[in-house]
Amino acid sequence: MSQIQVAQSKLETLKKEALEKIQAAPSSQALYQVKVEYWGKSGHVTEIMKEMAALPKEDKPGFGKLVNEVKQALEEAYVKAEDGLKVKEIEARMQSEELDLTLPGVPRAVGSEHPVSSVTNEIVAILGRLGYSLRQGPLIESDFYNFEALNIPKNHPARDMQDTFFVDQTHVLRTHTSPIQVHVYQSEKPPLRLIGTGAVFRCDSDISHLPHFHQIEGICVDEKVSMADLKGTISFFVKEFFGASLAVRFRPSFFPFTEPSAEVDCQCPICKGNGCSLCKQSGWIEIGGCGLVNPKVFEQSNIDTSKWQGFAFGFGIERMAIIKYGITDIRLFPENDLRFLGQFVTGGAL
C-alpha cells in the first residue's frame, strides 16, 4: 500500500469508530467526550494531519480535503445525536423530578383593606348620600384648635375627659376629630355638611381603649338645625351601617362644644336588644357623643349665631367595627395579625 492509501484507510477507520461511538453515546456528556477524543484540538482525526508531512507533495491537498470532510461528517452526526439526547434527557428529568405542569400554581396572598379603613369608607359613603363631604386635619394640634376654640378653656376640668399626650407646652396629639370643624369654620362659609375623620390619641390602653384610635365626626351647620334633625340623621346612619332597623336612644350628657349634649346608644345589633355579652346584657350599646354645636364655638370662629345653628356627632371607628363584627378586644386592630385581618376580606381569604 502506498503512503496515501495507508493514511486514507487509517482515516476511514477513525471515522467509522467515531460514528459508532456517536451513535452509542448514552448522554450528551458522553457524546461530547467522543468529540474531544476524535476531532477536538488534539483528537485522533486532528492528529492525523501530522502524517501529511510524510506524504508526497501531490497527495497533500487531496488528503487535507479528505480530513476536513471527515471532520464535517462527524460534526453533522454529532449535532443530530445531540438533539436526540437532549430531548431524552429533558423527558427523563421531567419524570424523575415529577414536575406536574397541570398542577395549579401557588396562590400569592392578596392584600386587603384594614377593617378600620373599610368601616371609615363605609361611613363616609353613607353620610355622603346625605350630602356630607370629607375633611381632614393635622394630627398635631395647637392647644387652641384641640381645646380652646371648642370651649374647653385652660385649667377647665373638662380637659380631664381627654387624657392628653402633650407634644410641648402648646401642642398636643389631637385627642378627637372635633378640631377639624374649627379649621373648616375658618376657611369655609355655612351652610356646611362635613365629615372629619382620622387618627386620634389618648393616654389610655386596655381591652376597650387604645392610645391611638380613629374617630369619625359629622357636622351640619345650617339655618334652623334642631335635635330632631340630629336624631333623624343618626337613626338613618345606624340603619344603613348595621343594615337593620335598630332603635336609637339619647342620654343627656356633657361636652363643652355642644349644648345640649347627649350620648348615643343604639339597640345591640348582635342580640337586637335581648341582652348578650357584647352589650353586657343591657340590650343597648353606646356608639358616641353628639349635640347641638355650642354657640360659643361659633362665636370663636365669627359665625353669626343669630343665623346659623349646627349639630355634631362623633363616633369611634374601632368601636363601630367591634359592634358590627362582634370583636372582643380592640387591641386586635393595631396588631395587624393576618389571621385577624383576613376575616374581613371580601371575595377571598388572605
Ligand code: PHE
Ligand atoms: N369629640 C367628642 C369626643 O371625642 C365626641 C363628640 C363629637 C361629642 C361631636 C359631641 C359632638 O369625646
